Every structure is written in structure tokens, then in C-alpha cells.
Amino acid sequence: MLDRREFVARLLKDRGDLMVLTGLGTATFDVASQGDNPLNFYIWSGMGCTAMVGLGLALARPDRRVVVITGDGDVLMALGSLATIGAKQPKNLSIVCIDNAVYAATGMQPTATGAGCDLAATARACGFKQVMAPTDIAEADTLRPLLHSGPGPLFIHARVSNAKHERVIPTRDGYGMKHRFLEASGLKAMF
Amino acid sequence: MADAHHSSEHADWPDRIHAVFKKYNVRQLGHVPDTGHTRLIALCAQDNEIKDVVLTSEAEGPGLVLGATLGGERAALLMQSSGVGNCINTFSVLQNCAAPVVLIVTMRGEFNDFNPWQRPMGKITEETLKLCGFHVYRVDEEKDVEPVAAAACDMAYNGNFQVAILLSQRMINRMPGAH
Numbered sequence: 001m002l003d004r005r006e007f008v009a010r011l012l013k014d015r016g017d018l019m020v021l022t023g024l025g026t027a028t029f030d031v032a033s034q035g036d037n038p039l040n041f042y043i044w045s046g047m048g049c050t051a052m053v054g055l056g057l058a059l060a061r062p063d064r065r066v067v068v069i070t071g072d073g074d075v076l077m078a079l080g081s082l083a084t085i086g087a088k089q090p091k092n093l094s095i096v097c098i099d100n101a102v103y104a105a106t107g108m109q110p111t112a113t114g115a116g117c118d119l120a121a122t123a124r125a126c127g128f129k130q131v132m133a134p135t136d137i138a139e140a141d142t143l144r145p146l147l148h149s150g151p152g153p154l155f156i157h158a159r160v161s162n163a164k165h166e167r168v169i170p171t172r173d174g175y176g177m178k179h180r181f182l183e184a185s186g187l188k189a190m191f
Numbered sequence: 192m193a194d195a196h197h198s199s200e201h202a203d204w205p206d207r208i209h210a211v212f213k214k215y216n217v218r219q220l221g222h223v224p225d226t227g228h229t230r231l232i233a234l235c236a237q238d239n240e241i242k243d244v245v246l247t248s249e250a251e252g253p254g255l256v257l258g259a260t261l262g263g264e265r266a267a268l269l270m271q272s273s274g275v276g277n278c279i280n281t282f283s284v285l286q287n288c289a290a291p292v293v294l295i296v297t298m299r300g301e302f303n304d305f306n307p308w309q310r311p312m313g314k315i316t317e318e319t320l321k322l323c324g325f326h327v328y329r330v331d332e333e334k335d336v337e338p339v340a341a342a343a344c345d346m347a348y349n350g351n352f353q354v355a356i357l358l359s360q361r362m363i364n365r366m367p368g369a370h
Contacts, residue, residue: 078250185262
């Protein structure tokens with residue numbers, strides 16, 4: 001079992017201009033713990049939609065790399081979106097699923113992944129170009145370059161422990177995040 | 192009529208909506224099929240400037256729209272009225288981020304629909320959209336499609352609003368048995 005915070009920290013090391021979207025739940029705290037960044041976009045509602053936000057962004061910005069970092073609960077809530085992404089084959093999109101097999105934010109109730117649902121196999125069946133399931137923390141260092149240049153869509157399925165970590169809560173201002181994201185990504189605040 | 196189930200293919204309102212999308216530089220289109228949307232979906236799928244995304248559930252649409260917005264592109268959604276109910280929670284991301292969208296809904300359960308089970312969702316579609324923060328315009332006559340679509344695009348993309356257009360089942364002239 002991987003330590004989720006160390007795994008995310010290693011993946012985001014020297015991230016450069018990587019665009020990072022996070023799903024509702026503990027994955028947001030993991031990313032925020034590595035420092036706020038205008039190219040981070042934290043999604044605080046609409047559970048299940050994170051992967052699709054990644055697809056819309058990846059299609060709009062084929063010149064950039066997009067990474068979705070989210071939990072198994074968020075992915076399970078919209079499994080169909082993996083099929084949608086597999087059908088579109090966005091080369092610049094990666095999904096990192098931090099799978100702790102529980103809904104950690106609501107009291108550690110078990111998710112389907114603990115009962116046998118294999119999200120890596122699901123992503124493979126949906127047509128993701130590359131699917132990785134690291135079991136050793138050191139693998140984060142070999143996966144990191146794939147986020148920046150590997151052919152996507154890429155799915156990284158990280159089974160993690162439930163070690164406690166600090167809740168690092170970033171901004172919840174969606175309107176403000178949108179504007180800073182557009183500016184930091186080289187677009188005028190056009191919306 | 193040999194092709195009565197697809198009468199909308201012979202009407203030109205889908206062409207007019209497509210032209211409005213082009214005028215307003217809509218670049219992404221998420222959709223779940225409906226007989227009434229057949230021609231508009233085909234027009235957009237053939238259009239190299241519009242990236243069309245077939246959704247497995249309408250609930251995926253608002254996420255796609257937010258992503259397009261963050262990437263500087265305008266997005267629209269097509270679905271039938273039953274799909275609106277699937278989106279209630281994910282619509283929230285659009286309000287939370289003032290992400291613009293034009294949503295075109297073909298109505299079910301209101302006129303000559305062979306399937307009475309469409310009635311409960313069709314009956315509450317307009318109110319549901321309003322409760323979800325949408326400005327809603329209903330179109331009953333073909334002549335109104337183009338001006339309403341243009342007004343909706345102007346309001347959405349120049350004002351960061353969520354705007355829905357309901358195309359009445361009578362206008363679409365859905366034939367018994369069509370989905």
C-alpha cells in the first residue's frame with residue numbers, strides 16, 4: 001500500500017505548467033498540501049464530474065498536459081465517463097485515481113473497490129492507452145514523466161493506505177479559481 | 192411517410208441552430224442522442240471545428256462544459272428532457288464557477304408521446320432547470336428557433352449564464368414510437 005500524500009508529492013515534483021484538477025474529497029487535500037498553484041483547480045461539488053472536466057479541458061488545450069487527481073469514490077460515481085474518455089482518446093489527459101477503498105471524508109464507509117472492483121481493469125477495458133498500477137512508492141518517479149509526455153489517455157491506479165494526514169483545505173471560490181486558471185494558462189480572463 | 196420516425200431530419204431548424212453555434216464560436220458539444228436531435232448531432236459531428244463528445248450519461252455534460260471553459264472554449268449540450276433529471280447535481284459546478292452553457296432540450300412526455308412513462312420527468316423539466324439556475328426559453332414554433340438560439344448564445348457566452356432552450360414535442364413532430 002502506498003502512502004497517498006508521498007505518492008502525490010512525488011508525482012507533482014517539478015510539475016512545470018501541468019494543469020491539475022482535483023475531485024471532491026481527500027485527493028484535493030493531497031494536492032493542496034503540495035502548495036497552492038493557479039494551475040490547480042479544485043472541484044467542490046458535482047461528485048463524479050472530475051474526469052469529465054479533465055476531458056473538456058484536454059480537448060480545449062491539446063497543447064497542454066492535463067492531470068486529474070481524484071479518489072475511487074469520485075471515479076466510481078461516474079464510471080461511464082471512463083468509457084466516454086476511452087472513446088475520445090485524448091492524448092494529453094491523465095487520470096490518477098487515489099484508491100483507499102473507502103469514503104474517507106464521510107466516515108470511512110467501504111467503496112466497491114474494496115469488494116473487488118478493479119478500476120485499473122475498468123480503465124483498460126474502456127480503452128485507456130496506458131494503465132499503470134504502482135505498488136511501490138519509488139514507481140512514482142518513473143510515472144512522473146508520463147504525466148508530462150506519455151501518450152494518453154493514461155490511467156494510474158494507486159492503491160493507498162489510510163494513514164492519517166493533515167486536511168489542507170484550499171480555496172473554495174470557483175469563480176475566482178476560474179479566472180486565475182485562465183490567466184495562468186495564458187488565456188485572458190475571457191469569461 | 193417512409194421515414195416518419197425521423198421527421199426532424201427534414202426540418203431545417205437543426206441547420207439553423209448549427210449556424211448559430213458557428214456564429215457564436217461553440218467549439219465543444221456534449222450530447223446524449225434523441226430522435227429530435229438526430230440532424231443537429233450529425234451536423235456538428237461532421238463539423239471539423241466542433242469537437243463532439245458522446246456522453247454515456249447526461250450527468251457527464253456539465254463537467255465537460257466546465258473543462259471547456261477552463262480551456263477557453265465555448266461548449267453546448269444536447270439532451271432530451273429525461274436527461275435533465277440526470278444532471279441536477281452536476282449542474283452545480285456551472286453555477287459555482289459561472290461557466291456558460293447553452294443546453295438544448297428536446298421535450299418528451301408532452302404531446303403525442305407513445306410512452307406515458309416519459310410524462311413525470313417531462314412535466315418537471317422546465318421547473319427543474321429553473322431551480323438549477325438556468326434561464327429557460329421554450330420554443331413552440333419553428334420560426335422562433337433561430338432568434339431564440341441566438342439570444343441564448345448571447346446571454347450565455349457574453350454573460351456567463353446557463354441558458355436552456357426547450358424544443359416542444361409538438362414542434363419536433365415526434366411520431367408515435369420514436370425515442
